[in-house]
Amino acid sequence: MTRVDQWVWAVRLYRTRSIASSAIKAGHVRLNGDRAKPASPVKVGDEVRVRAEGYEKVFEVVELLSKRVGAPIAAQAYVDRSPPPPPKDEFFGAFGDRDRGAGRPTKRERRELDRLRGQ
Structure with missing residues (x-):
């Protein structure tokens, strides 16, 4: 053992x-x-x-x-014997990522992102 x-x-x-x-x-x-x-x-x-x-x-x-x-x-x-991993939520990924070099989100953009994420 x-x-x-x-x-x-x-x-x-x-x-x-x-x-x-x-x-x-x-x-x-x-x-x-x-x-x-x-x-x-x-x-x-x-x-x-x-x-x-x-x-x-x-x-x-x-x-x-x-x-x-x-x-x-x-x-x-x-x-x-693991079950397959859960699928990634494609909807969330489309709105949660920012373009490289876009800089820090403004206060308005951050609020919109939070609203989309359901926070």
């Missing part, structure tokens, strides 16, 4: 083990539906859910890794 913080770091879901441990303590990682602790054991067949970038990624453990490996080998250690 391997610790969950070691496994998510080894399969490159987090850049460092300390970041992985902090994310687990903050409740961003679930193991088989339950909130995990950094030292929770991971077994083959377990489901690991990682909340990142506004949506949840779901992984099934296929191989146990305790040391960080290259990306192609790490990708073989899990099966990604």
